[in-house]
Amino acid sequence: MSFSLKGMPTSPSPLAQLPIRRLTSADLLSCADLSENRGWPREEHKWGLLLTAGTGYGIDDPDGPGLAAGCVVTPYGPDLAAIGMVLVAERYARQGVGRRLMQHVLAEAGDAPLTLYATANGQPLYEQLGFTETSRAAMVRGRFTFTAPAPDVPVRPATAEDLPAVLRLDHEVFGLDRTALIARLPAFADHLRVAEEDGEITGFAAAWPNMDTHVIGPLIARDPGTAKALIASLAAATDRPLRTDIDVRHGSLLSWVKENGIDTITTTSLMIRSLPDLPGDWRRRFAPLTVAAG
Ligand SMILES: CC(C)(COP(=O)(O)OP(=O)(O)OC[C@H]1O[C@@H](n2cnc3c(N)ncnc32)[C@H](O)[C@@H]1OP(=O)(O)O)[C@@H](O)C(=O)NCCC(=O)NCCS
DSSP: OOOOOOOOOOOGGGGSSSSOOOOGGGGGGHHHHHHHHHTTTOOOHHHHHHHHHEEEEEOTTTTSSHHHHHHHHBTTBOEEEEEEEEEGGHHHHHHHHHHHHHHHHHHHHOOEEEEEETTTTHHHHHHHHTTTEEEEEEEEEEEEOOOSSSOOEEEEEOOGGGGHHHHHHHHHHHSSSOOOHHHHHHHOSSEEEEEETTEEEEEEEEEEEETTTTEEEEEEESSSSHHHHHHHHHTOSSSSSSEEEEEEEEEEHHHHHHHTOOOEEEEEEEOOOOSSOSEEEEEEGGEEEEEEEE
């Protein structure tokens, strides 16, 4: 309870009482407006994926059309869910809305472990809610220059027949079944490539359109050389600048992309809650599909 200057109890802020509702694809433009409101790109293509593959939560703006806040949770079975796109409209910032939305998501998730990539803005709130940092990711962007060559690992466009092998590899490296998301890649991405050696799929990567860039992700590969070959192959398929988010533990890959004109813009914190570390094999996991979904 809070008190007025005269010491009389006051009613709680109306913001604390606004209902939190599920978002659907019908909210896509409001979600993009919310991104824009916080100086983020509108990213409608990405919102479209997240609102269908995941569960969106939002608070309607009490003063007009659109949203006061929103976020998306992408579930990977009972053992992990990823939170992303946590946004509070500028006019409602720093009034407890972000904390309330996150507490709602935590309650809905029950005992399920959670992960997210935090911006510097969001990290203090997540720490207060029990998230801890397990690694960091470098957000890199630029036009690929082909200055430093990639190793000669065979890479080709994926076909429908590759999907079972891609799903198997993804399950092994991500550590959980994310068929619901990976099976959407052929439609969501403009390019999906596989690395194949001795008849075995040793890596795969997608490039999907995001504003004026192509985002590379997910990027899963047997080793850094295979990851480089996949990136170079995707770079050759587009005229747009590339963007991706590379785990900072992959220093050699980060140096190589930098030599090729793709430089770090910012870093985010890869955080987890209610689990000691992420499942799977980070050594073969080079970039997420998007930092908004893990
Ligand atoms: C991050 C964000 C969601 C927080 O929402 P919010 O409603 O403003 O946050 P709250 O009022 O609930 O604050 C919760 C706590 O987070 C921390 N916090 C919030 N904004 C902060 C800021 N700009 N700088 C430092 N700490 C901040 C504070 O510890 C705050 O508690 P306090 O006000 O009691 O000190 C909001 O600022 C936002 O949308 N930012 C832009 C998008 C973004 O970066 N999202 C995070 C993606 S991971």
